[in-house]
Amino acid sequence: MQARLLLEDGTLFTGLAFGAEGQSTGxxxxxxxxxGYQEVLSDPSYCGQIVTMTYPLIGNYGITRDDFEAVRPYIHGFVVRRHEPxxxxxxxxxxxxxxxxxxxITGISDIDTRMLTRKLRNFGTMKGLLTTGSERIEELQERLGVAQLLHDQVARTSTKNIFSAPGNKERVVLIDFGAKSGIVxxxxxxxxxxxxxPHDTTADQIRRLNPDGIQLSNGPGDPKDVPYAVETVKQLIGEFPIFGIxxxxxxxxLASGADTTRLKFGHRGGNHPVKELATNRCYIxxxxxxxxxLEDSIAGTDLEVTHINNNDGSIEGLKHKKHPVxxxxxxxxAAPGPHDSSYLFDQFLDMIRDHKKNNPLKPLQTRLQETLKGELQYAQK
Incomplete structure (x- = not known):
């Protein structure tokens, strides 16, 4: 069966269909x-996107239950040079x-993915329409022209209910903005x-869980689409150790007063070099x-840049000058990718332990709970 991929600049790719029949935009x-194509497919951060793999052979090692990063894939289409059935x-x-x-999910193969990638690098990411139908090109262009990209990806991918992965050490509340299972x-x-x-859990609700630290997860889309999350993070800074991904x-x-912007074509893959400024060491x-x-937006805030991208110099890491964040x-x-940076989780736990050592008083939420409990017992008498 034939499949077609139409870009918003009018470029049309015609190839072979695999996966589901249908039509989608993204x-x-x-x-x-x-x-790591399975981890890519199941990464919630790709919600609403049509993903092109630059490596030419995809599907050759199949799908394994243990390698999913979410309960289901959220991508809107999959583009490969050669699909191995x-x-x-x-x-x-x-x-x-x-x-x-x-x-x-619709897939398309046997197109020039190298040409497509060069076009996206030169002109930036574009809106596209992927279809297995036989509509006229004019009709597809009209549909693509009126199609709107998603702005609610975080709500689509976040858990709807609180759940736990029990352990016997530090309690970490993971705010799920579209989290990969690798973090857990x-x-x-x-x-x-x-x-x-869930993504919309308030700071007060998090305090009631009595965490030792807060993990801010990865997720899809524009961070400015979730202003309530920015406000929650702002309230938690200074009260708990925080690690964000x-x-x-x-x-x-954003919660610290800096600003964000959209990249021309983004960073997606497992081979991006990042330099840690404190050591000058490069991590893949x-x-x-x-x-x-935005680098210019850091001035005047309490933020310090800790890592930069060795390819384009963009900011890859931050820390707070006053608080444990x-x-x-x-x-x-990783998942998929190198494990060079897994030490950051150890660094997070060391930060939690240092914070507890230097702040021996019970957390504010515990003291409030005990006060409330005492008042309730007094009222019952």
């Missing part, structure tokens, strides 16, 4: 990873084609008592984001 982006891998349980069919795995690996809460990094910046990182913190734009949990 922001067309590219990922430079050589492996018959995978070969001892861990593989079924094919990429079956996964896309199961979740109604890294915290659980270190014995943390992880409580995952990707969207969480951008929300921390996994990244997936279309927005960045640090964030990174990249993914220390």
């Amino acid at each position: 922001e067309v982006v590219f990922n430079t990873g050589i492996t 018959v995978p070969s891998n001892w861990r593989g349980e079924y094919s990429l084609d079956r996964l896309l069919k199961e979740y109604g 795995k890294e915290l659980s690996k270190r014995g943390c008592d992880v409580i995952v809460v 990707c969207l969480g990094h951008q929300l921390f910046a 990182t996994s990244q997936n984001h279309g927005y960045t913190v 640090f964030t990174v734009q990249y993914h220390p949990e």
Whole structure:
């Protein structure tokens, strides 16, 4: 079956369809990873996007249950040079084609993904329409012209209910803005008592959970689409140790008075070099984001830049000058990608322990709860 990908500048790619039949629109982006297409497909940060893989052979090792980063994929389309319908891998349980069919996602193969990637690099990410239908090109252009990109991706991908991954060490509340499961795995690996809460959980509700630290997750879209999250982060700064990843990094910046902007074509892949300014050491990182913190907006805030991107000089890490908060734009949990930066989770736990050591008083929310309990007992007498 034929499939077509139409870009908003009028460029039309015609190839072969795989996955589900249908039509969808979204922001067309590219990922430079050589492996890890399953983790890319199931990363909630791709919600609303049509993802192009620059590596030419996709599907060759199939799909494995243990490698999902979310309960389901949220992408709006998948673009590859060559789709392998018959995978070969001892861990593989079924094919990429079956996964896309199961979740109604259309794929297109046998197009020049190198040309498509060069176009996105030169002109920036574009709105696109992917279809297996036979409509006239004029009709597709009209549909694409009126199509609107999503602005509610965080609400679509975040958990709807609080859940926990119990542990016997520090309690970490993970605010889920579209979190990858790798974050929970890294915290659980270190014995943390992880409580995952929805994106719109208030600061007061988080205080009632009596956390030792707060983890701000990754997530899709523009950080300015979730102003309530910025306000929540602003209220938590200074009260708890905080570690932010990707969207969480951008929300921390906004909450601290800095600003964000959209990148021309984003950073997506598992081979992005990042320099840690304190040591001059370079880490190879996994990244997936279309927005960045503006360097000029840091002046006049209590923020300090800790990491920069070695390719374009954009900000990749921040810390607060007064409070125990640090964030990174990249993914220390990898999945897919290198594990160079997993030490950041250890750094987060060290920060929590130092904070508790230097602040032996019970947390404010505990003292308030005890006061309220005492008043209630007195009233009952």
